[in-house]
Amino acid sequence: MQSVLRILLTGLLGALWDGVAALGGVRLVDGYNKCSGRVEVRRHDQWGTVCDHGWDLPEAYVVCLELGCGLAEAALPNAAYGAGRGEIWLHHVQCSGHESSLTSCAVVLHTNSYCTHDNDASVKCSGSLLSPTLTLLSPHTVFTSGESVRFGCSVLLGHHLSDFHLYKHGVATPLVTQRADQTQTRVELTLSDIETFHQGSYSCRYRIKGGFPSQLLSSPPSNSVNITVVELLTPQHWYNTSTEAPAGSVIKGHSFNITCSTPQQYPGGSFQLRLIRSNGTVRQSLPALSPSVTFTFPSAQSANEGYYYCLYRVQLGGRTFLSRESQPLPIAIRDPDPVLSPMVISWLVSGLTFVVAVVIIIIVAKVLCNKEKKPSELERETRTCVDNTYVALSINKL
Structure with missing residues (x-):
């Protein structure tokens, strides 16, 4: 009995795997552009539609990312872009929103269910990834060297997110990279130990996993945030x-x-x-x-x-x-220097005293030498007397 069940189970799984493996691509038709329309998948080289039973945003996300059309804006039921033709290849598609391809989602293959082409599933994609929003988490916009700057980068819809990047305008490579889980819509990006060359304008981007085969898609840049870095040199x-x-x-x-x-x-x-x-x-x-x-x-x-x-x-x-x-x-x-220093004053007083003394001595000598002398003799004697007195004073001074 167990052998029979194993054979039946193996055959059933083989049939399911063969059916999934036979699916060979996804496209959008009859929409306003290449990123909107009725969802069609190819199996055995024939294009068919997808039943809208259970069709919701997670499935639409997978389709948009697989086609490189950004994020899903709407998952549309009831043949919103017109009814298709041919087979309805997929019924009750169940995606988590993290798959890289619609064929990776849990599906029920072609059955005889009541789905008709009036139930064809459609999607409307953004056409490109939405721009994130950059905010300054630090309480000010002016910094000094050595400080840290905290930014917040957020996106409205957070599916398939891989990482966030902080860019400085004019610099090709990101200054900060922060990993994100697939459902995270906001991260903090910290620029540490800044210098004057960090002054300028910043923006952020995020990347998502998508496409077929799986690849990383980069979003458009966010808005810009300016910071100023002050460096004051010692005067x-x-x-x-x-x-x-x-x-x-x-x-x-x-x-x-x-x-x-x-x-x-x-x-x-x-x-x-x-x-x-x-x-x-x-x-x-x-x-x-x-x-x-x-x-x-x-x-x-x-x-x-x-x-x-x-x-x-x-x-x-x-x-x-x-x-x-x-x-x-x-x-x-x-204090300012005096006009005449004490030493100079001392020399001036000494010199003046000497001159006065000489004059007095000369006058006294004249008086003494002039007594009872003839005029000629008086003159000669006076001169001799004065000369002798001067010599005597000079010798005494020495």
């Missing part, structure tokens, strides 16, 4: 003051300037100058209307002494970005 700074001031110093009461500069600037940016001194911190700010700005101090005072730092600040996309501070710039405030 440079220097100071200018009067030439007589020693290096690193400014003479009290003199003017001096501190200039901050950066090679990379953004609209609406500003420079901030920070002074750290013994009794606290002082900050100043100027708009960055050009790559360099100058902070002016018309009269240096002790309060201006300390360490100066410069940084660049900008607000973009609702976020505030700050550069690193520059290296410290130490500035000391020195």
Whole structure:
């Protein structure tokens, strides 16, 4: 008995397999274009129709993908594109929607059921894959180097999905690829550790498995999403003051300037100058209307002494970005030199005292030497007396 059943079962399976194997293709006829119409299959080199009993979107998906016509928009019963002719080759087709060909679905082959050509199944395909939608999952559109950007790529209908790709405009290869299960309609695509070259416009695509034989079909690109990547370089700074001031110093009461500069600037940016001194911190700010700005101090005072730092600040996309501070710039405030130094004054006093002493001695010597002398003799003696006095004073001074 078991042998008889095994023979009958083997024969039945053989007949089913022969019938399926004999199916040799699918086409759409009498539609508005090549991707809509009545579904026909070929068996033994003869085209026949498909009964609409159990005909639904999963079956229509398989047909559209097999023909490279994108995704199914409708599964139409009751000979929507007109009744066919010849045999009705397939009855009660049951697809999961993941098959690569209609012949891979569970079917009931040609029978004497009550299906007529008024029950011919039809489909309407999109003609091409639907474009996905790209959204920015990160809460802002402006980033700084080293951050991550999160995108979401979604498609309205999720059948036969293979993977999703994130593209940057102008770059042929995808920057991010994310596998997807066949029914997933949305994935997250994360662009990690971004740099300035990542700035630009992005779109996504998805691929589906379909066609006969099975192949990967790529969707049209999604909408575009733009991101900005900010890179703030450390500013440079220097100071200018009067030439007589020693290096690193400014003479009290003199003017001096501190200039901050950066090679990379953004609209609406500003420079901030920070002074750290013994009794606290002082900050100043100027708009960055050009790559360099100058902070002016018309009269240096002790309060201006300390360490100066410069940084660049900008607000973009609702976020505030700050550069690193520059290296410290130490500035000391020195008192001005007096007009005459104490040493010079000492020398002047000593010289003046010496001159006064000489004059007094000469006058006294004249008085003493002029007593009771003839005019000629008086003149000679006076000269000799003065000369001797001068020599004596010189010897004493030495």
